[in-house]
Every structure is written in C-alpha cells, then in structure tokens.
Amino acid sequence: MISKAVISRLPRYYRYLGELIENGVERISSDDLSRMMNVTASQIRQDLNNFGGFGQQGYGYNVKFLYGEIAKILGVEKTHNVVVVGAGNLGHAICKYQGFIKRGFNMLGIFDVNPQLIGKSVGELEILPLNELKDFIAEENVDIVALTTPKEAVDNVVEICEESGIRAIWNFTPVDLKTSPSILVENVHLSDSLLTLSYNLKNSRNDRME
Amino acid sequence: MISKAVISRLPRYYRYLGELIENGVERISSDDLSRMMNVTASQIRQDLNNFGGFGQQGYGYNVKFLYGEIAKILGVEKTHNVVVVGAGNLGHAICKYQGFIKRGFNMLGIFDVNPQLIGKSVGELEILPLNELKDFIAEENVDIVALTTPKEAVDNVVEICEESGIRAIWNFTPVDLKTSPSILVENVHLSDSLLTLSYNLKNSRNDRME
Numbered sequence: 001m002i003s004k005a006v007i008s009r010l011p012r013y014y015r016y017l018g019e020l021i022e023n024g025v026e027r028i029s030s031d032d033l034s035r036m037m038n039v040t041a042s043q044i045r046q047d048l049n050n051f052g053g054f055g056q057q058g059y060g061y062n063v064k065f066l067y068g069e070i071a072k073i074l075g076v077e078k079t080h081n082v083v084v085v086g087a088g089n090l091g092h093a094i095c096k097y098q099g100f101i102k103r104g105f106n107m108l109g110i111f112d113v114n115p116q117l118i119g120k121s122v123g124e125l126e127i128l129p130l131n132e133l134k135d136f137i138a139e140e141n142v143d144i145v146a147l148t149t150p151k152e153a154v155d156n157v158v159e160i161c162e163e164s165g166i167r168a169i170w171n172f173t174p175v176d177l178k179t180s181p182s183i184l185v186e187n188v189h190l191s192d193s194l195l196t197l198s199y200n201l202k203n204s205r206n207d208r209m210e
Numbered sequence: 211m212i213s214k215a216v217i218s219r220l221p222r223y224y225r226y227l228g229e230l231i232e233n234g235v236e237r238i239s240s241d242d243l244s245r246m247m248n249v250t251a252s253q254i255r256q257d258l259n260n261f262g263g264f265g266q267q268g269y270g271y272n273v274k275f276l277y278g279e280i281a282k283i284l285g286v287e288k289t290h291n292v293v294v295v296g297a298g299n300l301g302h303a304i305c306k307y308q309g310f311i312k313r314g315f316n317m318l319g320i321f322d323v324n325p326q327l328i329g330k331s332v333g334e335l336e337i338l339p340l341n342e343l344k345d346f347i348a349e350e351n352v353d354i355v356a357l358t359t360p361k362e363a364v365d366n367v368v369e370i371c372e373e374s375g376i377r378a379i380w381n382f383t384p385v386d387l388k389t390s391p392s393i394l395v396e397n398v399h400l401s402d403s404l405l406t407l408s409y410n411l412k413n414s415r416n417d418r419m420e
Contacts, residue, residue, distance in 0.1 A: 199220070
C-alpha cells in the first residue's frame with residue numbers, strides 16, 4: 001500500500017518531471033530534483049522507492065522513464081474523456097486549458113442551459129444543451145464531468161450524472177455534492193482557498209505587529 | 211493556539227453558515243449542522259469551542275453571530291483589495307465571480323500584456339497594461355494579486371509583486387512560485403487536482419475488478 005501522503009505528492013513530481021522533459025533534461029540526481037522542488041533528497045528517494053526505486057546510484061533518475069512510471073500510477077498513461085457543464089468563463093477556461101489536453105484529458109463537450117449560449121463555439125467545440133448531456137456521456141464514453149455551473153443548477157446536473165453512470169465529477173461549485181458512492185468527487189473550492197489566504201494574511205499581519 | 215486542522219475546516223463552516231443565513235435560518239443545533247456538513251456533532255463542538263464556545267445548551271448556535279465570529283478569525287470582517295493578472299478566461303472568471311465580491315474581496319483591476327486585450331472591458335473594469343501594475347498596487351492599496359498568466363510570464367509578474375511590496379499571491383499557474391518570505395502564496399494547482407482525480411479513478415476501477 002502506498003500512503004496517502006506519497007500519493008498526494010505525485011502530481012507535483014509529475015509536473016516537475018514534465019517540465020524537465022520540455023527543457024530537454026534526460027536525467028537528474030535526487031539532489032538536483034530536491035533543490036528544484038524544495039523538498040529533501042531523502043524524501044524524494046523515500047517517495048520514489050515506493051515504486052520500485054527508479055533511481056540508480058551515481059546516475060540519478062532517468063526523467064522520461066520516471067515520468068512514464070508516475071503517469072501509470074496516476075492513471076494518465078491512458079486518455080480520459082471530459083465534458084464541461086456550465087459554459088461561463090470558468091467553463092471556457094477549463095475547456096481550453098492546454099495543460100489538461102497535454103496530459104491526455106480530452107475535452108469532448110461543453111453544456112449549458114442558457115439558450116443564448118447554446119450553439120456558440122468554444123475553441124473547436126459547440127455549446128450543447130444540457131438535455132443532451134445524458135446521451136452524450138453514454139455515446140462518447142465520458143469519464144469525468146467538470147462542473148462549473150451556478151450552485152442553483154447543481155442538483156439537476158448531479159441527477160443527470162447519476163442516471164448516466166458517470167464515474168467522476170470535478171467540482172468547481174461552492175457546494176459539497178451529495179452523490180452516490182459510485183461517483184468520485186474532486187473539489188476545487190475556490191472560495192475556501194481565498195479564505196485560507198485571508199486567514200494567513202491576517203495572522204502574518206498580527207505576527208509582524210507583535 | 212488553534213490547530214492547523216481546525217483552521218483548515220473554518221472556510222467550510224463559513225460557507226455553510228453563509229448558506230443558512232441566505233436561507234433565513236437563525237439558529238441551528240450542532241446535530242443539524244453535523245448532518246448538513248457530514249461531520250460528527252462532537253467534531254463541530256470541539257472545533258467551535260476553540261473560539262470560546264458560541265453554542266448554548268438547548269439552543270444551538272446563533273447562525274449570524276457564529277458567521278460573524280468566524281469571519282473575524284478568517285480576516286474577512288474587513289475587505290481585501292484584489293487585482294487579477296492575466297486576462298484570459300480564468301482571469302475573467304475570477305474577476306466576475308460574485309461569491310468573492312460577496313465575501314468582501316474587491317476586484318479592483320485586471321492586467322495583461324496583450325495589446326489586443328488592453329482597454330477591453332471585464333464587467334466594470336478595463337484591462338490595464340502590466341507596466342501599470344506596480345503603481346496601481348501602491349495607489350490602490352492592493353492586498354492580493356490573483357495570478358492567472360501562462361507560466362512563461364510568471365517570473366516577470368513575481369518580480370513586479372516583489373518590488374511593489376504586495377503581501378499575497380493567489381496562484382493559479384502550474385508553477386511553484388519562488389518568492390521572498392514576505393509574500394504569502396496560496397496555490398490552486400488545477401492540474402494536480404485533475405491528476406488526483408485520475409489516480410482515484412484508476413484505483414477505484416481496480417477495486418471493482420478485484
């Protein structure tokens with residue numbers, strides 16, 4: 001069993017290794033990786049040893065190989081089909097973000113209920129009406145729904161997701177979804193993040209005054 | 211000292227209490243709050259006791275009072291001035307998100323380097339050129355820079371932030387910022403979140419097969 005703590009650090013390793021590949025770096029020592037990532041070399045060695053120890057004494061890590069192994073662990077060696085529900089600014093941003101596409105997340109569709117938006121283009125996609133979502137999920141083998149609607153629309157979309165047998169929701173709404181256990185939910189609660197920043201601002205200010 | 215674990219749960223309490231106020235609820239028992247939030251009533255009592263125990267036996271919590279107290283702890287009893295750097299879709303979304311404005315985050319400006327974007331409107335704001343950011347931060351007493359540029363632009367913006375004495379960066383780029391310790395950074399790494407979802411998808415799939 002790999003610990004949750006290790007798992008939670010994998011996306012960051014993956015991000016840095018991806019950067020290295022883009023910059024043409026073929027191998028890296030745990031010391032250099034440690035300096036880049038600002039974690040101890042021993043933590044890096046311990047973390048990566050969980051996957052069979054990809055490093056070699058005196059050589060370091062083969063960047064592409066390690067990237068590929070972590071990709072497999074993260075499940076991104078295969079592609080995922082994604083649709084966005086909610087064609088506001090955030091929905092547009094997610095649909096068009098090259099970083100996701102590069103990591104094998106195919107943005108297949110974007111949906112809304114607003115008749116003024118339906119039919120408009122978002123990159124190469126056309127905004128589709130929400131009542132086509134259920135069939136679309138089945139026909140296009142959609143893995144993930146990225147949810148960016150106003151909170152009032154959430155219950156309705158979740159119901160469609162339940163009926164369609166979708167396996168995962170990437171939730172950007174400020175709502176904790178009430179879904180059946182068969183649906184995985186990953187939350188990006190932007191307001192909570194901003195409040196955390198506010199708390200830290202307040203308390204670093206107090207520190208200074210004292 | 212309030213523990214980090216408690217602090218990390220406060221934004222969620224704040225969110226739920228805000229919902230209750232919107233729905234006209236004046237008081238709530240820890241049992242009811244517990245059911246809503248899907249945490250134990252004893253956890254809620256323990257968490258909120260850190261702030262002097264706002265609940266009363268047989269009455270429960272006064273929603274508005276508790277909301278106000280948590281607001282003070284989170285530092286949102288005062289307003290914060292925010293500018294967005296990067297006027298892409300994500301920048302637009304952050305600029306216009308009503309949930310932030312409602313919590314006292316004033317969106318004062320949005321900046322970009324693209325001449326085709328400068329001068330265009332985002333809600334009531336006009337996109338300003340990045341070379342005006344430094345003076346703007348000083349003149350408008352900006353607390354927080356929300357960073358939504360491509361990663362190539364990050365170093366330049368961080369340099370401006372350092373020179374301007376900004377206190378906090380809300381970072382949406384897939385880069386771990388290298389800032390001096392005087393600048394607080396709160397990260398929203400969207401790709402990391404999506405990779406976590408991918409990992410969970412892969413592993414719940416394996417669980418089912420076994």
